[in-house]
Amino acid sequence: xxxxxxxxxxxxxxxxxxxxxxxxxxxxxxxxxxxxxxxxxxxxxxxxxxxxxxxxxxxxxxxxxxxxxxxxxxxxxxxxxxxxxxxxxxxxxxxxxxxxxxxxxxxxxxxxxxxxxxxxxxxxxxxxxxxxxxxxxxxxxxxxxxxxxxxxxxxxxxxxxxxxxxxxxxxxxxxxxxxxxxxxxxxxxxxxxxxxxxxxxxxxxxxxxxxxxxxxxxxxxxxxxxxxxxxxxxxxxxxxxxxxxxxxxxxxxxxxxxxxxxxxxxxxxxxxxxxxxxxxxxxxxxxxxxxxxxxxxxxxxxxxxxxxxxxxxxxxxxxxxxxxxxxxxxxxxxxxxxxxxxxxxxxxxxxxxxxxxxxxxxxxxxxxxxxxx
Numbered sequence: 001x002x003x004x005x006x007x008x009x010x011x012x013x014x015x016x017x018x019x020x021x022x023x024x025x026x027x028x029x030x031x032x033x034x035x036x037x038x039x040x041x042x043x044x045x046x047x048x049x050x051x052x053x054x055x056x057x058x059x060x061x062x063x064x065x066x067x068x069x070x071x072x073x074x075x076x077x078x079x080x081x082x083x084x085x086x087x088x089x090x091x092x093x094x095x096x097x098x099x100x101x102x103x104x105x106x107x108x109x110x111x112x113x114x115x116x117x118x119x120x121x122x123x124x125x126x127x128x129x130x131x132x133x134x135x136x137x138x139x140x141x142x143x144x145x146x147x148x149x150x151x152x153x154x155x156x157x158x159x160x161x162x163x164x165x166x167x168x169x170x171x172x173x174x175x176x177x178x179x180x181x182x183x184x185x186x187x188x189x190x191x192x193x194x195x196x197x198x199x200x201x202x203x204x205x206x207x208x209x210x211x212x213x214x215x216x217x218x219x220x221x222x223x224x225x226x227x228x229x230x231x232x233x234x235x236x237x238x239x240x241x242x243x244x245x246x247x248x249x250x251x252x253x254x255x256x257x258x259x260x261x262x263x264x265x266x267x268x269x270x271x272x273x274x275x276x277x278x279x280x281x282x283x284x285x286x287x288x289x290x291x292x293x294x295x296x297x298x299x300x301x302x303x304x305x306x307x308x309x310x311x312x313x314x315x316x317x318x319x320x321x322x323x324x325x326x327x328x329x330x331x332x333x334x335x336x337x338x339x340x341x342x343x344x345x346x347x348x349x350x351x352x353x354x355x356x357x358x359x360x361x362x363x364x365x366x367x368x369x370x371x372x373x
Contacts, residue, residue, distance in 0.1 A: 010282040013294045015059040016301030023311045029333035029349035033342040044256040054213045054270035061217025087132040094124025120190040126202045134214035150215045154264035157209045178205035206262040216271035241275030244268045306371040311357040
């Protein structure tokens with residue numbers, strides 16, 4: 001097996017692990033009975049679940065480090081067309097996903113879901129914007145300049161958060177600068193309401209530091225290619241991850257680690273963890289390339305966007321179909337593992353739902369269908 005193949009395998013495994021965990025934490029059946037590690041931190045703080053989304057962004061950047069080599073042999077128009085097309089497709093898929101199934105049941109009558117109350121931002125939308133900005137930075141600027149821009153984005157976001165948030169509580173849910181900006185620019189009806197109020201954890205302003213998660217993955221990808229599969233290269237990667245986590249720890253005292261605000265300390269913390277996790281995956285695969293366990297995640301990692309989109313559409317579609325006084329998704333959950341304790345019932349349902357989505361990835365892999373958006 002060639003080195004290049006090994007690197008792609010490790011990346012696919014990393015992405016597959018990320019998307020499987022993402023589906024599990026997004027469809028627990030009943031969040032009230034989810035085990036604590038499968039829940040997001042309520043506000044400041046960090047749980048394993050908080051690592052899932054930034055890891056997806058990190059993987060996007062890692063893949064970009066391979067793709068960007070082709071840009072040198074293409075014209076500006078060709079490169080920019082590909083970047084903007086991919087951005088538009090991913091963003092539109094995310095937007096339509098939140099609008100889906102475009103109708104809702106009101107007292108037994110199906111009515112259209114109005115455009116005026118559709119969420120604008122979201123997971124795929126953030127991925128699209130971060131990919132676009134990071135790609136343009138990588139394409140137009142040299143590596144050293146991109147590093148300085150990434151640092152500047154984190155410091156600038158911190159400065160904006162302190163200066164434009166309420167002086168009494170600049171990092172509160174309704175008092176932070178990002179909330180005010182999104183409320184003003186996007187409007188209440190187009191924001192996420194899952195927190196009980198109009199607050200979007202994937203808002204526009206907090207997308208700015210999230211770009212650094214993609215850039216972090218990009219630089220790690222370059223590092224892995226440059227150092228081949230040497231233990232020295234992996235050691236440097238692990239030490240870099242540890243250093244970023246240490247910086248995030250101390251920055252946390254001034255700018256708390258917070259996934260919903262996507263604070264700068266949160267970015268460094270998650271990039272640091274991803275460096276160490278990806279380094280460990282590369283080491284394990286290189287150490288025992290015949291191991292079977294990576295294959296499961298590799299399949300999912302070849303079509304992560306398709307699997308995520310399918311999981312969300314399936315969940316939303318089932319939720320829209322009424323069954324008695326509940327919906328189809330809840331009915332399946334309540335009748336699947338009902339004889340187990342509540343927490344295990346929720347976990348096994350989430351795993352079963354993930355396996356259904358994984359099956360789509362397995363079928364696509366068998367048919368050699370890979371959605372690159």
